[in-house]
Amino acid sequence: MSLVYKDYTLNEAAVDTVSAAVQDYLNKLNAESHSVQRIRLTVEELLLNIQSHYGNGIKISVGLGKQFGRHIFRLRYEAEPFDPSKSGENPLTDDMMRSLGLFPAWSCRGKTNTVSLVLANRPKRGMLFYILPAAAAAVVLGVLGSIIPENVQAAVNDSVLSPVSNGFLGLLNTFGGLMILFTLCSGILEMGDTATLGRTGKSVLSRFIGISFAISAATVVVVLPFVSLNFSSGGQEQVSVFDQIIRMFFDILPTNIIDPFRNGNTLQIIVIALFIGCALLAVGERGSRVRGPIVDSAALFQRIVSFVCALVPLFVFSMLLQLIWSGQASVLISVLKPLILIVVLTVIITVTVLIISSFRLKCSPMLLIKKVFPAFMVAFTTASSVSAFQIGMETCEKKLGIKQSFVYPLGSVIYMPTSVILLPVLVCTFAETYQIAVGIPWLIMAVVTSTLMMIATPPIPGGDILCYSVLFSSLGIPAEAIVMATAVGVVYDYLGTGANVILLILRITCDAQRLDNLDRDTLLSK
Secondary structure (H helix, E strand, C coil), rough: CCCCEEEEECCHEEEEEEEEHCCCCCEEECCCCCHHHHHHHHHHHHHHHHHHHHCCCCCCEEEEEEEEEEEEEEEEEECCCCCCCCCCCCCHHHHHHHHHHCCCCEECCCCEEEEEEECCCCCCCCCCHHHHHHHHHHHHHHHHHHHCHHHHHHHHHHHHHHHHHHHHHHHHHHHHHHHHHHHHHHHHHHHHHHHHHHHHHHHHHHHHHHHHHHHHHHHHHHHHHHHEEEEEECCCCCHHHHHHHHHHHHHCCCCCCCCHHCCCCCCHHHHHHCCCCCCCCCCCCCCCCCCHHHHHHHHHHHHHHHHCCHHHHHHHHHEEEEEEHHCCCCHHHHHHHHHHEEEEEEEEHHHHHHHHHHHHCCCCHHHHHHHHHHHHHHHHHHHHHHHEEEEEHHHHHCCCCCCCCCHHHHHHHCCCCCHHHHEEEEEEEHHCCCEEEHHHHHHHHHHHHHEEEECCCCCCHHHHHHHHHHHHHCCCCCCCCCHHHHHHHHHHHHHHHHHHHHHHHHHHHHHHHCCCCCCCCHCCCC
């Protein structure tokens, strides 16, 4: 089904007609009433902004229908470029929500302005839906390996399996580095704009990042008694721990701008991004001129990485089959240990934060559970923070009494505490599995890299695979561990996403009380 277009001459009557048509379309889809109202108001605001900018009489073409499995509203008009989707009140929040598919996207070619708004997505199947068949096929072929001659196995491995897995990792590193560069630069430009965030937003942002580092460090400390790590100086017996830490610090500083991308050194790419982003802020208004191209480049490379990560099932198949044929299938049992540790730590941290939050808010823990539970269930059953976005916003505003919840879109992108539980546990347990020589500098690198990758990698499909690739490469863990990490991540994703939503809502609520941005009557209402 393609989009069906109708032409209108824009005036007050046309605004009402188009808005009503969108509402009728959504009602036929049995959309939830609050979503229908939100989308109708968004459409009305778009049309009124166009009317206010150009005046009555401009010709518009409105399309409604289904395209590539998504229900879309599309608006076209011939005029000088003008983006009606930007209110100018909070550009950062607008950009965050637009990246989640909740705000319209505007583009212009020549004098043809196009505004698109996703009304309803096709149901998304989780990565587990695609990985399970790939893993099952690998196991079947692996079992059949006993009747396949060894020379045939070697030929298939050398000609097909290794090139496939190496090619996937090569593509991921090639585009992942550029994505991280532009995503971080874009984030620094947006977050450094005083008019965008203000003192309140910056305070909350710094707390998000600080808490993430603290959780990552605490996770490593808690996990250490449960793993048998090979503490070794790695041939550096004469070098003190302090000297090793200093050397590690200087090793992440790039010597030129080319080698980090050529060698796939993501930590050095992050350093480059930090310097570029801060320099652009330092030049003030002149730096803001490149914000648009940088944001567009970030979106472009995020989409490219999403395309590459669509090949994850093929990568899992090839790596798993190689493990089985090489007689290393027993290593797969090691995924149970990190999975159990991660689940236990997640439950402990979530319950602890809930109790502390109830004490700080002077509110019953059971009342808090009752209010955040619907948002948790949406996230838990879908393993999607995007699916839980709307109900999460409503929970903050209508159930908990947060007067301004503009921080929620920001937090849903960069505040993912379960990720900084997942990543340190994985690297510590896999260091035990593969007997990686570790030391204090290695543990510090694990904490820093885990947290930086959580912040630098946007929540796009397959973004976790990029995290594993970068993290394991920087810590000397074999690439084959990505398969096991993917298995743990896919299974844990449901609980982790649900816990993220709870922890984010509680964090925002406590910050709102600290900043006198909380309506306690709403908070305490039953």
